[in-house]
Amino acid sequence: MSEGRIIRVDMTDQSVSIDPFPEEWHLLGGRALSAKILLAECDATCDPLGPDNVLVVAPGALAGTSAPTSGRISIGGKSPLTGGIKEANAGGNPGQDLMKLGYRAIIVKGQPGDRDKRWALDVTEEGATLKDATEYKGLWNYALIGELAKTYSATASFISIGPAGELELLGASVACTDQEKERHPVRHAGRGGLGAVMGSKCLKYVSVDAAKKPARAPADREAFIAATRTTSKAYLEGPRPMQHGTSTSVGMAQILNTFPYKNRIEGQSPDAETLDGHRIIESFETRGGGMHNCQTGCIVKCSNVVHDEDGNYKTSALEFETLTLLGSNCGLASWEDVADLDRLCDDIGLDTIETGAAIGVYMDSGAMEFGDAEGAKHLMREIAEGSDVGRTIGNGAVATGKRQKHHRVPTVRGQAIPAWDPRPLKATGITYATSPMGADHTAGLVINPGLQPDE
Numbered sequence: 001m002s003e004g005r006i007i008r009v010d011m012t013d014q015s016v017s018i019d020p021f022p023e024e025w026h027l028l029g030g031r032a033l034s035a036k037i038l039l040a041e042c043d044a045t046c047d048p049l050g051p052d053n054v055l056v057v058a059p060g061a062l063a064g065t066s067a068p069t070s071g072r073i074s075i076g077g078k079s080p081l082t083g084g085i086k087e088a089n090a091g092g093n094p095g096q097d098l099m100k101l102g103y104r105a106i107i108v109k110g111q112p113g114d115r116d117k118r119w120a121l122d123v124t125e126e127g128a129t130l131k132d133a134t135e136y137k138g139l140w141n142y143a144l145i146g147e148l149a150k151t152y153s154a155t156a157s158f159i160s161i162g163p164a165g166e167l168e169l170l171g172a173s174v175a176c177t178d179q180e181k182e183r184h185p186v187r188h189a190g191r192g193g194l195g196a197v198m199g200s201k202c203l204k205y206v207s208v209d210a211a212k213k214p215a216r217a218p219a220d221r222e223a224f225i226a227a228t229r230t231t232s233k234a235y236l237e238g239p240r241p242m243q244h245g246t247s248t249s250v251g252m253a254q255i256l257n258t259f260p261y262k263n264r265i266e267g268q269s270p271d272a273e274t275l276d277g278h279r280i281i282e283s284f285e286t287r288g289g290g291m292h293n294c295q296t297g298c299i300v301k302c303s304n305v306v307h308d309e310d311g312n313y314k315t316s317a318l319e320f321e322t323l324t325l326l327g328s329n330c331g332l333a334s335w336e337d338v339a340d341l342d343r344l345c346d347d348i349g350l351d352t353i354e355t356g357a358a359i360g361v362y363m364d365s366g367a368m369e370f371g372d373a374e375g376a377k378h379l380m381r382e383i384a385e386g387s388d389v390g391r392t393i394g395n396g397a398v399a400t401g402k403r404q405k406h407h408r409v410p411t412v413r414g415q416a417i418p419a420w421d422p423r424p425l426k427a428t429g430i431t432y433a434t435s436p437m438g439a440d441h442t443a444g445l446v447i448n449p450g451l452q453p454d455e
């Protein structure tokens with residue numbers, strides 16, 4: 001394998017350098033690499049939105065190779081939401097493209113003196129350059145990518161923030177474009193407010209253009225191909241549990257009492273049938289859309305593409321977590337309303353879990369009726385506009401609970417609890433209680449399918 005390189009960006013003086021990748025990190029990628037870099041280079045006591053925080057972009061160690069489903073990308077930093085170390089990861093193509101170019105990580109430090117300007121980092125085989133991107137200030141993610149598509153090569157992929165990140169809201173996400181030719185900005189590193197960290201550095205987007213660069217060459221080609229063939233065959237000939245995506249987990253979650261309803265007052269929703277991802281699968285026949293791979297080289301294809309009733313693209317991917325937090329947790333009954341909210345979250349650049357939890361707390365406090373889908377959509381637009389209530393919701397469940405002086409705020413270390421509920425799933429509860437990342441199901445998730453609702 002290539003020894004690789006690291007791109008270092010100092011936003012204080014807008015300097016960029018490219019360093020060799022340290023030998024001792026050779027086998028690390030993604031979350032492990034992000035954690036190593038943060039422990040080595042980030043002051044744990046720093047202001048998460050100040051110049052001393054470090055934003056890390058680190059693809060998985062096998063990204064850019066022909067290994068299937070190996071190209072996810074990790075975004076790391078000190079979380080402004082939890083105050084601790086944080087990693088959130090996403091699909092899409094930037095991870096694959098960075099590694100094809102031999103870049104093992106991007107490390108962004110510092111903060112520009114002029115916070116009104118915006119910057120973009122262009123990454124190609126020739127190197128990396130920072131340039132003024134103030135003309136894109138305030139653009140929502142879809143509009144941003146639409147504009148960038150006019151000037152960048154069709155082979156470029158993008159990492160970006162929407163208005164929530166620019167407003168440094170604590171529920172802000174980092175978007176990565178998927179592998180479709182439209183390059184939808186729909187794969188989000190959602191948790192922990194890392195979009196706010198990117199926003200605090202005034203970095204609006206990163207472009208990665210691998211052009212026609214081939215997959216990375218393995219050191220032992222024959223052994224590598226044999227291993228990837230065995231893995232792919234085993235998966236494709238197996239039960240393929242994710243072939244219809246995470247959205248079809250609703251039924252199982254309902255049985256297990258982990259489909260939280262109305263700010264987690266109940267563990268089951270009376271609307272599980274109409275929120276179940278199988279309704280989305282059924283819609284493909286008449287509306288189009290379908291299952292796809294969000295990044296090149298993925299054989300799992302768990303990502304759904306959702307169309308509206310006129311057959312036009314609406315959003316991707318509408319996941320179980322989103323159907324739960326923005327759906328049943330807010331008392332909504334229609335997956336179509338959740339699809340609208342998912343689209344708004346992707347476009348504004350928000351974590352659907354944190355935002356759904358915040359709206360659930362807001363509704364539970366009496367400020368809005370549970371089930372008010374149009375009210376929830378209006379709140380989302382308020383977040384993008386940065387209104388007083390919008391900023392509160394955009395800052396997450398704890399901020400919303402404080403504003404509303406509400407007692408029921410389901411969070412751990414300042415971060416909203418995901419769909420998987422720690423009461424029936426006690427081992428998962430231990431993860432939430434002990435992980436330095438707070439309530440995060442990606443830090444360890446144990447589901448016991450044998451568990452019955454009354455156990």
Ligand code: SF4
Nearest residue numbers: 091294298300302303
């Ligand atoms: S389609 Fe699913 S499994 Fe494949 S890369 Fe995207 S999120 Fe991962």
